[in-house]
Amino acid sequence: MTYLAGTDTIGRVGPQEAAALVNAGIMLRQHNDGTRSIHPDTPRASQMVKNTVDQINSMAIIEAYGLPGHTGTAQPPILHGHLPSSIYEVLKTKLGQRMADLVRKDTKSRVGPQEAAALVGAGIKLRQHRDGTASIDPTTPRASELDKQITDYANANVVIEAYQLPGHTGTAQPPILPGHLPSQTYQVLGTKLGQRMHALAKDDTESRVGPQEAAALINAGITLRQHSNGTWSIDPTTPKASQLDKQITDYAKANVVIEAYQLPGHTGTAQPPIPRGHLPNVAYEVLGTKLGQRMHHLAAKDTDSRVGPQEATALINAGITLRAHSDGTWSIHPDVDRLNPRRGPRAAQNATTGPAVTETATTDPSTQPTLDNPYACTAWAHLPELHQNHAPSLQPAVPAHTTANSTSTHRKR
Known part of the structure; x- marks a missing residue:
């Protein structure tokens, strides 16, 4: 049938075949000699499959980013302008994996017209290829990066509350003394701050502070140490409360x-x-x-x-x-x-x-x-x-009234 639908085809259909094709909704074209073939504009089934897939991908994006027409399945929705994690799924579609494929620099994946419209509506930047197709711009930020920023802000807020820095709500009563680590069991705002800060203060720690948390810790009088890769943790010599x-x-x-x-x-x-x-x-x-x-x-x-x-x-x-x-x-x-x-x-x-x-x-x-x-x-x-050191200089000394030959006269207690 593909052969019969070519623009320069020499294939022709017989009268019985022509009748069956017309009954199947296939449009025919008539040639000058009265013979017939399939019209070249007849849509392919593969194209219909592409259209269906394009529509499905578009609906998944609408749902994931909470665009107009969404059903509220994705809670919370993905932040506009950011890619979801590669394992993200919505409406039984592995959207995270697809978008990760589309954003690779050497990708061969392309977006369909409906999918492209949905991505633009979600604030995702597209890149145009020479053949007129499009994929996702590789510079598009990941939602995981945003998650790190949100976590950093949350960690900073907990430090602000624990040390009652400007902007605190007074939740922490009493506050931690500036410049000191709280006990390991200390919690505030539902966060195990003591556990985190002690982990950050270990000599061999792999934990690091984000920029907002670092600023809060410095304001709380906590000394930080910088690592060779430019990251930061708490100085191990920081005194404990x-x-x-x-x-x-x-x-x-x-x-x-x-x-x-x-x-x-x-x-x-x-x-x-x-x-x-x-x-x-x-x-x-x-x-x-x-x-x-x-x-x-x-x-x-x-x-x-x-x-x-x-x-x-x-x-x-x-x-x-x-x-x-x-x-x-x-x-x-x-x-x-x-x-x-x-x-x-x-x-x-x-x-x-x-x-x-x-x-x-x-x-x-x-x-x-x-x-x-x-x-x-x-x-x-x-x-x-x-x-300051107020400790007395306690040097062991024998009392003046004690001699080598003296005998204790203490009564039995």
Whole structure:
């Protein structure tokens, strides 16, 4: 039949064949000699298939980009002017794969007229070939690139909220202290920010920050490091908020000791004060803190509890003998006198269980804030004291009253 439809064909149809072709809707043409052949303008079935495919592709684009006439199947629709991912499907059409084929520089795929109209309507730029056909311009941006930008903005917004930077909504209460990483379990706006920031701060991290997130982190006082490929992550030396919480807790514990022994800077809450050089009884409390229980734990021979530098300073000022451990940490010396409420305080005697400290350390009361929870660090965000080393110089020393031949006179406890 293709042979009969050629413009220069010499093929002819007989009368019976002609009747059957006419009944099939095939248009014939008559020649000068009265014979007939198939008219060259008769559409091919293959062309009809192309038209159908073109229409299907057009409908998929209309649906994917939410163009007029769409049914709302694609939720959310693809952003105008961007290519979907290569695995994107809509209306049972592998549109992402087709568009990825059409955008290749060496592509042989072409768009049909209806598909071209739909693509232009979706903001997709086409490129024209010498033969008048068209495909998608290779410079068309991918939706994946846009997804990265959206994710970057979202990550930046979470940082803004966590550190209460300009534009925050106040969702994060209390905020993270500037320049410090939150705990790994910290979440805000439904995002595991702590987990992400700790991953970004690893020495061997492969995670990177986007430009918006980087700007937010810098505004939050977080130091970034640049990699050889020009990307960025968080500097591994960035301090953790947990470290600051330990410092604040240490200040709080020191403040309780100051109050209990009425050291310089006390408020007079403890009446009467604990006698210098003696442990309070186990039930003793001050400023809502079970100081007696803590100090007895610290004075146990097998204790795992340790004092921080500020608490150590306060204890030394209160005449409490400390002992140094092999790892450089400190606890209360087990031979420190306990307060005997019936017989009164006794002088500290004969520390024998290890090196001890009896020097008096000077404590600046202004550096001892009263803090009752670990989140109070936010109130002291800009204290210069937090960036200085207040730790006392604790050098092990044998108490002056202890001699090699002395015998402990402590009563059995």
